[in-house]
Amino acid sequence: MNYKFIGEIYKAGQRSFIKIPFNVWEECGRKGNIPVKVAIKDISYECKFVPKGNGIYYIPVLKSDLEKIGTDKEFEVSFELISGLSRIENGSPYSPENPIRNIDSIQFVNQPRNGVCGQTCVAMLVGVPVDEIIKLMGTQCSMSKMIEALNYFGIRHSDKMVYNLKKESNLPKCCIINTNGHMMVFYEGKFYDPDMGILEEFDKRKITGYLEVLV
Numbered sequence: 154m155n156y157k158f159i160g161e162i163y164k165a166g167q168r169s170f171i172k173i174p175f176n177v178w179e180e181c182g183r184k185g186n187i188p189v190k191v192a193i194k195d196i197s198y199e200c201k202f203v204p205k206g207n208g209i210y211y212i213p214v215l216k217s218d219l220e221k222i223g224t225d226k227e228f229e230v231s232f233e234l235i236s237g238l239s240r241i242e243n244g245s246p247y248s249p250e251n252p253i254r255n256i257d258s259i260q261f262v263n264q265p266r267n268g269v270c271g272q273t274c275v276a277m278l279v280g281v282p283v284d285e286i287i288k289l290m291g292t293q294c295s296m297s298k299m300i301e302a303l304n305y306f307g308i309r310h311s312d313k314m315v316y317n318l319k320k321e322s323n324l325p326k327c328c329i330i331n332t333n334g335h336m337m338v339f340y341e342g343k344f345y346d347p348d349m350g351i352l353e354e355f356d357k358r359k360i361t362g363y364l365e366v367l368v
Contacts, residue, residue: 156180160193160230162214162222167333169219170203170211171230178208181234189232196221198293199238215293216334217268241289242304252307254280256327256368259340264347268292270336271299273347274329277338278366279306296364299329299336303366311365318360327366332359339363 160171171193178184187202187210196218202210212232214222222228247253262283264273269287271294276283279302290302296314303310314331324330327340338345344352 155231155233157229157231159227160212161227162219163211169214169216171214173202173210173212176208177202177210183234184208188235188238190235191230191232193218193222193230194228196292198291199235200293201238215268215295217292217294220267241298241301245305245307247305247307249307249309252309256308256340256366259327259338259343259345261345261351262347263350269294270347271295272302274336274338274345275299275302275306277345277347278303278308278327278329281306294336296329296331300364309367311367314362314364316362318357318363320357322357324357324363325365327368328363329366330363331361333361 158174160174163170163172177187181187185204188199189202189212190197190199191212193214198218200213203213204210212230256278259277260280262273262277264270265283269283269292272286272290273283275290276286279286286302289305290298300310324339327338330337330339330344335348337347342353344355346352
């Protein structure tokens with residue numbers, strides 16, 4: 154069943170949400186962590202509602218989608234309940250024992266448009282054209298989605314992110330770097346920024362976290 158309403162963007166700190174204007178418990182008969190497929194204008198993605206208590210939920214909106222939504226104060230939103238979020242690594246022909254490639258170099262790839270830096274980082278790591286990565290991952294991207302993509306291609310990585318870097322902190326030989334929502338690849342002393350190009354230096358204090366890629 155599709156649930157529709159007129160929504161607007163609500164910001165809390167650096168994150169953006171859409172508040173659902175009805176009690177989800179009563180209307181949808183579901184509680185807890187609720188996976189859904191959301192449609193806003195021509196944008197469609199899967200996510201889990203953010204619970205605020207007593208049946209009130211928010212829909213998370215990625216920064217990359219804010220530009221697509223535009224400046225309209227109000228817009229139509231719809232969602233449908235799903236059994237669980239899709240995992241792109243299901244049915245992969247690759248594995249850690251049989252990866253798509255052994256990473257011994259990085260070829261820089263420029264992101265084809267804003268909002269796909271994560272997909273472009275995956276493209277650089279696995280050596281697949283970025284358009285194919287976008288088809289696999291979709292236009293929505295998060296670190297968890299990037300991890301699923303690495304798993305799909307059999308690329309090994311650490312189990313969790315590392316946070317709270319200091320200026321003197323050392324980065325591993327290869328990793329994916331998060332700089333407040335913008336992703337880049339670090340490999341053997343160079344920063345491969347999908348937007349800016351190959352950088353010899355970068356202020357590590359601007360790094361919010363990194364995921365080591367095992368090479």
